[in-house]
Structures are given as structure tokens and as C-alpha cells.
Amino acid sequence: MYNKTFTIKEHFLGFVPLKKTTGAFMAETLLGLLEQMGLPLENLRGQGYDYGSNMRGKEHGVQKTVLDINPCAFFVPCSAHSLNLVVNAAAKSCQEATGFFMSVQEIYNYFSASTKHWQILTSHLPTLTIKPLSPTRWESRIDTLKPLRYLGSIYDALMEIYNEPHPHKTTSESLVEAKGLAEGISKFKFVVSLVV
Incomplete structure (x- = not known):
């Protein structure tokens, strides 16, 4: 008009x-x-x-x-949609970016698979919620990454699960996964990828 x-x-x-x-x-x-x-x-x-x-x-x-x-x-x-497709394709062609976003999705999957784990996470991050990655909407990844600015809180939540005083209430696989995720997000490469 x-x-x-x-x-x-x-x-x-x-x-x-x-x-x-x-x-x-x-x-x-x-x-x-x-x-x-x-x-x-x-x-x-x-x-x-x-x-x-x-x-x-x-x-x-x-x-x-x-x-x-x-x-x-x-x-x-739509140019925004076209740009989104290009950025998605570019990110998928980079092994470092692909590995980084797979780790980010694994963090979401881990916490969202258990209400107990989710409660522990929210006790460490009371004002933020982690979100899943969208496979098609690149801009949604910004919302997914915002809570990861508080990486120390996510690390503390994972270690709280790993060091749980009653490990019989959590499977060994889940404890090992928590420890592995905590170690993964502590690596220099992951932290640099989060900032870049």
C-alpha cells in the first residue's frame, strides 16, 4: 500500500x-x-x-x-529465508561448527530427558531456559546459545548430577554422560566456539 x-x-x-x-x-x-x-x-x-x-x-x-x-x-x-539457507549450509560444511552445535543439542537433550535433571539445571539457571536447536532456522540458534553464556552454571549443574550423594537414583550411564558433557563444555575449543 x-x-x-x-x-x-x-x-x-x-x-x-x-x-x-x-x-x-x-x-x-x-x-x-x-x-x-x-x-x-x-x-x-x-x-x-x-x-x-x-x-x-x-x-x-x-x-x-x-x-x-x-x-x-x-x-x-524471501531474502531472509535465502540467507538462512546459505548460513545453515555454510555452518554444516564446517566440522568445528557442526561438532559445536551437536554438543549444544546434547546438553539440551540431556537436561530435557529428565525432570530431575531439569530441576537441578533450573536451580543453577533460574532466569534462563535452555532451548533445542532448530534444524532450519539459523536465527533460533541465538536463543539456544544465550543460556550458555552462563557456562559455569551449566557445568555446576552437570557436576551436581555427577557427584550426587545417592548415585543409585541415577543410572551409571546418566552419571557418565553428565561428567562427559561437563568435560566437553570445559574444553577451550568449546568455549572459543561459544564466543566466536
Whole structure:
């Protein structure tokens, strides 16, 4: 949308629940909503979506349906999504980065697999929650790494589990895993990876 000075303005129109996720159904839903809102499709000058085939598909995607109705509504892949894919691919090509993020995920998996371990962690990190890694959203890794700034607290939680006064309540495998994770996050390479 634009005003009388031809300044482009963006507006959030809302969330829409979808019963199907096919390109045809999503296009039909979008076109119906634009019509309901009084937004003429002939004024549309661009479309930007992720790389999902239901959105960008050349035969049945939303962009194709809209482009068939209005040839001026060019499709441009979402640059944020494109950058995310590039960064993910670059990180996966680096063994150090892959190993680092695998260790980060192992920390989450370890604590989240046991309510007792989670309680011990939250006693050491009361205001932060560790989160799992998203395999596709690179920016979510920032939220995953924030609690790791308190590496000493995570180390203390792991060592509390390892040095538990009643080890019969925790399996030997879990104790060894706690010790291994504590040693892993204490390594210089891990700490440097966290900072870099």
C-alpha cells in the first residue's frame, strides 16, 4: 500500500488458519482474504515467500496462481529465508561448527530427558531456559546459545548430577554422560566456539 506521496507502507493483515497446505488451497485462501479486505489484486506488485514448493511452485504454487491473475506481481524469494539457507549450509560444511552445535543439542537433550535433571539445571539457571536447536532456522540458534553464556552454571549443574550423594537414583550411564558433557563444555575449543 502507498499514500499520496507514494511512500510504500507495509501492514500486517493477520494470521489465517489453514485446513490444507496445498498451493492451490493457500492461493484460494489468500485471494479470498484480499478480496474481503478490499485490496485489489491488480495493484499487487510483488510476492515474497520461502522456498516451500506450495508457495513458490512453478505449476501449482501460490506465486504461480497469483502471477497468472496479475503478471505484475513478480515473485521474489524471501531474502531472509535465502540467507538462512546459505548460513545453515555454510555452518554444516564446517566440522568445528557442526561438532559445536551437536554438543549444544546434547546438553539440551540431556537436561530435557529428565525432570530431575531439569530441576537441578533450573536451580543453577533460574532466569534462563535452555532451548533445542532448530534444524532450519539459523536465527533460533541465538536463543539456544544465550543460556550458555552462563557456562559455569551449566557445568555446576552437570557436576551436581555427577557427584550426587545417592548415585543409585541415577543410572551409571546418566552419571557418565553428565561428567562427559561437563568435560566437553570445559574444553577451550568449546568455549572459543561459544564466543566466536
